[in-house]
Amino acid sequence: MSRIAFIFPGQGAQYVGMGKDFYEQVSCSKEVFDLAGEVTGLDIKKLCFEPNEEINITEYTQIAMVAAETAMLRALEEQGIVPEVNAGLSLGEYTALIASGALDEKDAFKLVRKRGIYMQEAVPSGGAMTAVIGLDGETIARVCEKTEGQVSVANYNCPGQTVITGEESAVAAAAEMLKASGARRCVPLTVSGPFHSPMLKSAGEKLWEAMKEIEIQDIRIPYVANVTAEYVSKKEDVKLLLKEQVASSVKWQQSVEKMISDGIDTFIEIGPGRTLNGFLRKIDKNARGFNIEKAEDIKKVAEELKC
Structure with missing residues (x-):
């Protein structure tokens, strides 16, 4: 019996067209994209599916990524696949929180939209x-x-x-x-600023204020935090960890090693690209890695896990 973790990539994996086939083929995924647009007032479908320059600008990239990842997550959940733990690299931690039940979709989309804006505004020259x-x-x-x-x-x-x-x-x-x-x-690296540096501390402070309007739900499935590389099961800890994450090191290798040491042997990367699977192979070549990026991947992964 596989012991499964869902893992979610961060900013940098985005591309035009991500999630389009989910929108067209899976009703619950379509609902996610529609909700993200409704909550943020942005044309999320245009941002994700049509050629544009905004998709690579931080304040738009972040909401586009989390919307696409959540749409893919919901499609996978319909297959009855349930993880023991969730984790996400940087921005991907927000989708992990959705998967764990700590953030509902509306609040997550509102928060991620603000996070992208705050980080874009906080980027210093040089x-x-x-x-x-x-x-x-x-x-x-x-x-x-x-x-x-x-x-x-x-x-x-x-x-x-x-x-x-x-x-x-x-x-x-x-x-x-x-x-x-x-x-x-x-x-x-070709990036717009020194992300996960103390130089972006002001973005974390603004995010902290924004989170006063957000209610963290009970965590149904534990997740591993970037800042500590430890399991989080108490909802009271989530906001401070998200605040600190903006300006702190992302301990991704340590997070994966923690999950493996606790018996997780199968990792399903949900989102555009295969970056996290590449890291996984270097962390532990014996761990199994799958990727959900296209709608057709859902059936393949479901069948593989039933073997």
Whole structure:
């Protein structure tokens, strides 16, 4: 019997056309897209399905991603597949909260729309992010601490891939030190700001205020938080974790390792792309990974899990 986790990708995996076949073929998925548009006042279908530049702008990307992921999630749930735990990378944590029952769809869409706006507004000039390849996360964190200026770890993705974030000059200086410390490559990322850096603390503060209007529901299925890489089962903890997440490191590798250590052996990535499955293979090659990205994937995964 498989022990299943649902996992949800974050910003950067988006593309034009994501979720369109779900909208056209699955009634519950169509309802999700329609609700997201109604709640936010945006044309979510146009944003997700038709060629446009907004899909790659943070304030629009975030709501588009969560709407598409939730539409795919609902289609999978109709097959009777239930996870033991949920987790999402960065933005994907909001869809994990929907899957866990902590956020209802309306509140989640309202909150994610505001999060995207706040993060876009908070982006300082001169921010940067760089992927560090071929060096362990602990060494990278120590180098960042020694580097003059604002630079820290944004994402612990998987063994051999960690992302640093902060002031452009500090990130560049840290990258040179990391290459001297044994990193194979340091690859600057094309992003609009230093995400998951203390430089975006103001966005977290605004989000905290916005969450006063949001009610967190009882958590039916535990989820693993980015900030702590630990299970969350108390609804009282959710808001503070979401506030801290904006400016804190995403402990994705540690989150997956935690789930595996507790017996999870099957991970279903729900959302555009296969980024998380790529990380999973590097974290534990024995773990099974599936992907729900197209409507046709639903039947394939359901049949595979019944074997």
